[in-house]
Amino acid sequence: MRKLAPFVFIALLSACARPSDGPSAGAFYNTVDPNTKERVPVVRLADAPMAPPVAQPLSYAPTDQGLSVMRSGGYADNRLRRGDVIEVTILDTGEEGMFSSTQAKTLNLGRFTVDSAGTVTMPFIGRQRVLESSPEALQSRIVSGLKGSAVNPQAVVTIVDKPTSGFVVNGDVRAAGRFPLTARRERVLDAIALAGGASSAPTAANVTLIRGNKRASAPIERVMNDNNQNVYLLPDDQIYVGKDSTTFTAFGAFKSVGEFEFEPGKLTLAQAFGRAGGLLDDRANASQVYLLRNQTVYKPYPTASDAKTPSTYSVSNKPAVYRIDMKDIANLALMQRFQMAKGDMLYAANAGMVDFAKLFTIYQKSAPSAAAPLPGSN
Incomplete structure (x- = not known):
């Protein structure tokens, strides 16, 4: 009887608080919605919806503008400011105007930047104050400045850049x-x-x-x-x-745990397992893998004019738990059809003997030895 006492003691401890990196398989069947306090049912993968939830087109609360x-x-303000860049082009349709000796009837004077004083200096026209002027007003002033050297001058002012x-x-x-x-x-x-x-x-x-x-x-x-x-x-x-990345997370007895990105509508449950590297052969309970999802619930807000016609929807979440039995060949086929949704969480529970082995290892560890003395110390 004395020989069995240590094992009985270990069994009692394991029943109280056994070491583990997550909830046990049985804990999922006692899950309660923290908001409604209702029991969250564990649904078999065969009874789960294969397609991800489809969002409503108007899934915004009335207060979300x-x-x-x-x-x-x-x-619409095109008045000239300091630092603005304008381009000036002059046209002369007269026979004896400033372009009479050339074949062209237009002259591009170039681009000019409004300086810190609000002015620009242009050939034939000279220095002009243009601050707060519109392009049309500047065009009229350029035409007036060319009256002596052009018969029928016209000007085009274009704003090229407004920093x-x-x-x-x-x-x-x-x-x-x-x-x-x-x-x-x-x-x-x-x-x-x-x-x-x-x-x-x-x-x-x-x-x-x-x-x-x-x-x-x-x-x-x-x-x-x-x-x-x-x-x-x-x-x-x-x-x-x-x-706004679409991701799922994997925890527990997966070879690779963490957060994984995917494109909505293009990732199956089987592919998600592949992203996480599959299950750990020496730890996972293949029949106790769970997918946790916050399903989006849309409740319509009726309009004031017609209560039967919803205008927008309130958005809330309802937790759901799906169980995946990897030992069932039918589940492997369903995994190729089940579509992952944003925020899904995969959890692979440990086999029962794994947690027990962790506890047993704790009592097998040798007592820590004293640290070696520092060199030169007595």
Whole structure:
């Protein structure tokens, strides 16, 4: 009886707190939703939905205005500022004008930058103060300055660059930088296109618009589908494109644990196991592998005019647990059809003897020996 006492003691300890790197297989059957306090059922893979949940097109709460809070009429001010670059072209249709000795009837005077004093110096016209002038007003002044040397002069002033009225695009784009606002009145999607486009898919990217001390964000997919989100830009706006990665995680007795990225709709459960390197032969309980998912639940908000027609949806999560029995050949076939969803978590439980062996190893460890004395010490 005395010989069995140590083993009885170990068995009692293992029942109380055995060493493990995660929950046991039985713990999944006692899972409770922390919000509703309801039991979360463990569903066999054969009864699980093979396709990932499909998001509703209007899955935004009424209070989520996205980028629409930044709506404006756009930038239409073409007055000249310091640092602006203009291009001046002169036309003369008269027979005895300043171009009468040449075949051409136009002369490109070149490009000129508005200096710190707000002036530009042009051939034939001289120094002109152009600060706060419009291109049309400057054209009239150039024509007036050419009256003595041209019969029927005309002028065209084009704004080539307005550094003071640009916007910046950064983040997950192919060509980040600063871009000028033009008379086209650029919008958010125009800015992203000028930056070479987002590096990730629209379903996996968010755009944030920063204007002064205000900011607003929305998925690029929402901006593409809702014209109210594609707002006009103003000078000094900053646009940041962020990547909203679609990932799943693997824990427990997998050969490779961690977070793995994937493209939505293109990763099966079998491929996810391959990403994680498969199960550890000496640790995993192949019949007790679980997939945990927060299923998205959409509840419609009825409109004021027609309660039967939902305008937007509230979004909430409902936990679900699916059991994968790798020892069942039918499950291996189902794994090739089951589609992974964003945020899925895979957990492979340890075999029962593995946790017991860990506990037994603790009591087999030898007592630590004293450290060796330092050289030269007594």
